[in-house]
Amino acid sequence: MTETPAKNVEQSVLIRNCLISAAAWTIICVLASTWNVMEIMDKSLGLAEKEARTIIDKDQALRYWATDHNGVYVPVTEETPPNPYLSHLPERDIVTPSGRQLTLLDPASFLRQVSERFSTLYKGQGHITSLKLINPQNAPDDWEKAMLREFEAGKQEARIFTKIDGEEYFRLMIPLPANQGCLQCHAQQGFKEGDVRGGLSVTVPLAPYRNMERQSLRHLQYTHLFFWAAGLLIICLSFYRSLKRLIFRQDSENLLREQSEKIELFAYSVAHDLKNPVIAIHGLARILNKRHLEGMTEKGRQYIVQIEESARQVSALVDQINAFISSKEQPIYKETLNLLDICHTVRAESSQRLNARNIAWFEPEEPVIFEADKMVILRILRNLVDNALKYGGPGLSKITISHGESTHFHTIMVANDGKAISKEDCRNIFLKFKRNCIDHKVEGTGLGLAIVKELVSLHGGRIWASSDGKQGVSFAFSIAKKTDDEAGRKSRFAPRQSP
Secondary structure (H helix, E strand, C coil): CCCCCCHHHHHHHHHHHHHHHHHHHHHHHHHHHHHHHHHHHHHHHHHHHHHHHHHHHHHHHHHHHHHHHEEEEEEECCCCCCHHHHCCCCEEECCCCCCCEEEEHHHHHHHHHHHHHHHHHHHHHHHEEEEEECHHHHHCCCHHHHHHHHHHHHCCCCEEEEHHHHHHHEEEEEEECCCCCCCHHHHHCCCCCEEEEEEEEEEEECCCHHHHHHHHHHHHHHHHHHHHHHHHHHHHHHHHHHHHHHHHHHHHHHHHHHHHHHHHHHHHHHHHHHHHHHHHHHHHHHHHHHHCCCCCHHHHHHHHHHHHHHHHHHHHHHHHHEEEHHHHHCCCCCEEEEHHHHHHHHHHCCCHHHHHHHCEECCCCCEEEECCHHHHHCCCHHHHHHHHHHCCCCCCEEEEEEEEECEEEEEEEEEECCCCHHHHHHCCCCCCCCCCCCEEEEEEECCHHHHHHHHHHHCCEEEECCCCCCCCEEEEEEEEEECCCHHHCCCCCCCCCCC
């Protein structure tokens, strides 16, 4: 079965939607992965910072304790000889009653020794330093010098991620204000209580946190790859199932279209083949009635009349069948119309029957402008007015055409005050071959309103009937101001001659 352009377009749209879904899913996974990578990296750096603050809090507590006690006395050893920078203190060195020699260890030296021991155990290294040194061992490096100057200007904290000898480190530094215990050693340098005497820094290596980070990123990578692949698999499976359904539906539509075309061709063929013998029967009956009427009995004359009437009805039915088939495929050409002009045309065509029965005609007083196919609207109004004249009965005295409008639709109403119909008939009256009139003298095939329904659907609207069951019937049909396929339809429409 050959593929139609519409079929190719639908498959192209499905493929495009599949590719868009896959691209969107990939973008979502990339964004989620990027966000999680940043979260993991921030978390590892946050843990390093947390460790640095823990160390600096520990060093700060030790410094306060040592300062509050004006230093501590420790045994004299090779690692802790008497501090020459404290020689001015009379009690720098003491001897215990047992003869042990003790020397005073100032808070800075005490904290330096604790930090050195801590760094050998836990890698994090603290450092107490100042721009005005007593002990050169506490000299600041370049970054610490710069931060100490900023502390003197009022800065409260300094932090930096940096590299030292090719290794990553996190450094944190806080100012050290001079308190009463500090002045024992540093008053001679000109410090007063509250002055920024120096700073306390800590350096934490990032290598352990980077290792943890790499493990987390590896796990994250595998997880996101799994979800990305699973999502693509679901999209591909959904595309495959949708493509199968689309192909099945398109094949079914093509088969249905082919069958419909065959049925229509058969219907046209039957109608054409039936038309000729019906015309012949009708013609022969008229010849019999004209030439041999005198030689027939009364019964024979009645039979001839019945043959003529039946042939005429079959001919009308064939014409209506052809009209119904053509109405389902009829292209429309929209143009600007005035409802009053349409009403005038229909009234002029029906004027003889209106005047003969003294039926009043009412139409809108003001022009009603809308976009529609002129021939289609004329055909609809002709049918509805003809329907009123046929089935309105002897009580029919007026036909009223009115107009209403909403946001998306124009509504045209054709009302008459003739015979009423039931609510059930209002629902079923637009079915094919459905006739409400039981008077066989009234001509009709039951296809007129079915054709009107098909014509209304060409304009994206609907038709309905209403009646109170006592007197009169009102038919109303809507016309969409803009149909969904209007753009595509305009390219197919060809202008037609006005009637």
